[in-house]
Amino acid sequence: MILQKVNALKGEITVPGDKSISHRAVMFGALAEGTTEITHFLQGADCLSTIGCFRDMGIAIENDPLNNKVMVHGKGLHGLKQASGILNVGNSGTTMRLMSGILSAQTFSTTMTGDDSIQKRPMGRVITPLTMMGADIKSISGNGCAPLEILGRHTPLHGISYHSPVASAQVKSAVLLAGLYGDVPTSVTEPYVSRNHTELMLKMLGADIENQGNTAVIKPEPDLHAEKITVPGDISSAAYFVAAGLIIPGSEILIKNVGINPTRNGIIKVCEMMGADIKIENIRNTDTEAVADILVRHSELTGAEIGGALIPTLIDELPVIAVMACFAKGKTIIKDAAELKVKESNRIDVMVHNLSLMGAKVTATEDGLIIEGGRPLKGAVIDSNLDHRIAMSFAVAALAADDSTEILGAECVNISYPDFYSDLKSLVP
Structure with a gap:
């Protein structure tokens, strides 16, 4: 891809x-x-x-x-x-x-x-x-x-x-x-x-x-x-479009019918911490699995410290949050996230390796990542390690990076989002 x-x-x-x-x-x-x-x-x-x-x-x-x-x-x-x-x-x-x-x-x-x-x-x-x-x-x-x-x-x-x-x-x-x-x-x-x-x-x-x-x-x-x-829309899948809308200039995306269960909505809290232009609209089903529409616009993001009780609410979104952090001003620290090591891949090591290939300044820690934002990314050949979260995160990074990016094993998105690439393409004017 x-x-x-x-x-x-x-x-x-x-x-x-x-x-x-x-x-x-x-x-x-x-x-x-x-x-x-x-x-x-x-x-x-x-x-x-x-x-x-x-x-x-x-x-x-x-x-x-x-x-x-x-x-x-x-x-x-x-x-x-x-x-x-x-x-x-x-x-x-x-x-x-x-x-x-x-x-x-x-x-x-x-x-x-x-x-x-x-x-x-x-x-x-x-x-x-x-x-x-x-x-x-x-x-x-x-x-x-x-x-x-x-x-x-x-x-x-x-x-x-x-x-x-x-x-x-x-x-x-x-x-x-x-x-x-x-x-x-x-x-x-x-x-x-x-x-x-x-x-x-x-x-x-x-x-x-x-x-x-x-x-x-x-x-x-x-x-x-x-x-x-x-079943409400998956906020982990919505996260890629949230991130893309925030980091790509001129973007505005409405993501409809997304589950915003408080034990899963950490991505929204992180976006707010980073100064994102994000609005949660049309909230409903608040007595069970709450659902809402999410509106995002391109924003000048700032770095943040992400850890503690927030981590279980966004563990699957951390790879794409790391991509967002590359486009933010200042330093982003992700900690208390050792769980990333035992997902479909060791997501700490894979994110550091691939983001570094694209020109980011990123360091692995025992339980997370430190990302120095504000450095332009360039295209690279990215190995997804057949990890769907990695493939989708770098697809987002690719749309904001100079030159072309090739994602190896890109088809692994079928695990959670078979139509991901076509949906992404549908938003290109």
């Missing part, structure tokens, strides 16, 4: 459905009684992996890709069946970690694997608490990574009070989902609050779950019932 500098981006766009919510809608719909209707479902490779795994476990799922609509015919908490073979989650860490919680309580045994990237990502963070609950789950290779083997059991899991060392919605969700099958309530306490899509959706489907500060508590064996779920 070769991209050239553009003079401006203008127009209106609707981004695909939220990846995190799309995953959960399929999973929780499978565990509910009745048919869950999901609209604006994300037809990305990761979410299709989730559909494939639950079909393999006996759940009838109708997918209408043209209309982004999915019907999940749930069979209740105890309706899953043993797959005939190994479950393959592809590149989806969300699928593997959340399903680990569900499968740890089943009467049948399961083996799960994924692609080369998944087989390098840490699964010990869910193996540890699930083992505390009585699950028989192990890394087959003994390195804390996939493939995972989960043996069936015929007694309830043990409810626990787990203090997670990391603020991770995937870890929290795995434990809470296992807690559905516990003997007593289960709680998860995090150092900072991670995204709460699991809690909101399970509550909507009938679970007895509540948040108390940094702690989420769930009671076992609820009667989950099917609902109609409309």
